[in-house]
């Protein structure tokens with residue numbers, strides 16, 4: 285090993301407390317940087333997959349469902365919802381100028397009663413007209429969704445038999461979807477025949493939430509694709525004017541609240557990171573400066589023995605690099621250990637879609653956090669290097685060891 | 686090697702009546718030949734260490750030139766001068782100068798390690814030097830466990846490890862007893878006999894008998910003492 289690297293290690297070992305305190309500070313920095321990056325990218329990923337999953341330019345829901353935000357609850361948090369409007373609205377919507385394709389969906393919340401395997405949101409879609417669900421299903425499953433077939437979100441656990449029961453309808457799980465980090469991860473998709481059978485059974489079983497709902501003539505939401513050249517916002521406004529009892533909104537309007545939230549969270553994390561970074565540079569800079577002053581005699585002795593100024597800079601920089609690399613790695617590991625296992629809790633408490641990036645991206649962030657932290661240490665040490673470069677060794681020899 | 690100083694001065698900032706600087710060493714000419722053993726005496730604060738540090742290339746003179754052999758010491762840039770010092774000048778700085786992170790043996794080997802010249806031969810030499818200064822048994826101990834005199838002897842062994850042709854020693858016998866003083870003086874005297882130029886600052890009356898020449902420093906001015 286190079287002598288100065290060896291000497292750095294020995295110096296670090298000789299002052300364990302000092303080494304620990306400084307590397308703890310660097311650990312804090314990398315903790316915040318890595319943790320902050322995980323949070324922000326997870327939220328950003330979540331938002332992207334949320335709007336991608338929505339898969340429609342405009343979404344129409346019953347008026348009440350829109351004002352109470354029930355649709356967003358289903359999408360974002362997987363809070364089961366039952367809301368319905370007459371399917372006669374579909375034709376009226378289809379007549380609005382600018383509407384290209386449209387496809388209805390029927391929502392049904394299952395219960396924890398014995399007729400159901402689990403309490404989840406069931407979403408019925410129409411495979412003939414659908415354009416928003418099937419593209420996602422097709423990434424996992426190429427076949428058709430027949431009667432009794434279901435596709436489940438990533439967080440639904442499926443028994444080895446591959447069967448789940450909802451309102452006494454025995455269903456075959458044909459595919460599990462990719463994770464989205466949204467409420468849709470706890471949803472189950474079925475075709476219209478299947479879900480309407482479930483709804484009818486529910487009525488017979490005496491569940492009251494379908495009272496007054498004509499199952500065959502109702503839908504919960506209508507997904508709309510607008511013709512090219514038309515603006516989703518204005519088509520949504522047109523629909524609102526043309527059709528009563530419903531509320532139509534562009535998909536961005538369903539996302540904008542979330543996007544705004546993301547901006548807030550990112551802003552807070554960004555500001556926090558900058559603050560901690562500045563704090564680190566200042567505290568590290570001041571401490572290293574004080575330490576190097578105190579070490580004046582030690583450096584002067586090295587100079588007297590023939591070490592060049594450059595090799596002393598190297599010594600200082602290698603010491604701080606080793607110390608901050610260790611600190612930063614610990615910070616990254618702690619950060620990962622604190623944040624990665626608690627995605628579900630974070631999602632719930634922020635009420636935002638949350639999708640942790642791929643492991644290779646995480647690895648990249650970890651490396652970046654370590655590199656930035658080490659560079660921060662090196663930058664902080666430059667004050668000391670500057671001071672050292674100005675003084676003749678002969679002057680420092682006079683300092684007390 | 687010949688050590689030569691041409692009218693070297695060094696000023697430091699200090700507020701005194703009239704000026705804000707003073708001369709620690711003033712316009713001093715000096716020359717020492719290979720094999721010469723020279724001692725410098727003088728009151729505390731008279732400028733001895735300042736002078737010696739300038740000869741060592743550790744303190745830039747405000748005026749004048751220092752030559753070691755044919756090398757104009759302060760003409761070269763730091764990297765070159767440092768390596769030159771490493772190879773040719775054995776420095777024993779004033780005070781306690783052990784590196785606390787290294788063992789006694791590693792401290793003695795330090796000059797040979799800086800430019801990667803530590804080999805088996807150097808280790809043997811280091812052990813011999815440690816035996817000569819009576820520290821062999823303490824070779825694996827760290828300097829904070831040494832007494833002042835032991836630390837001083839370690840510094841002397843360290844200055845000799847590269848077999849330098851110039852030795853600059855600043856009060857090397859400062860806190861040594863008679864026996865150890867004699868031991869250190871004979872080591873330095875031997876180096877001089879081997880052709881090294883030895884320049885030593887001392888307060889020690891016992892040490893003076895070893896010198897070929899004795900100079901006296903007073904108020905930054907060096908003058909040769911005639912016995």
Ligand SMILES: Nc1ncnc2c1ncn2[C@@H]1O[C@H](COP(=O)(O)OP(=O)(O)OP(=O)(O)O)[C@@H](O)[C@H]1O
Nearest residue numbers: 679697698709728729730731732733734735736779
């Ligand atoms: N870096 C410095 N800044 C200001 N004054 C200095 C500096 N170095 C030395 N001096 C002053 O220069 C003068 C000479 O100092 P020097 O260390 O050479 O004395 P010395 O003869 O070696 O004394 P001693 O026998 O006590 O070691 C002293 O008055 C000292 O205070």
Ligand SMILES: [Mg+2]
Nearest residue numbers: 733734735779
């Ligand atoms: Mg002195």
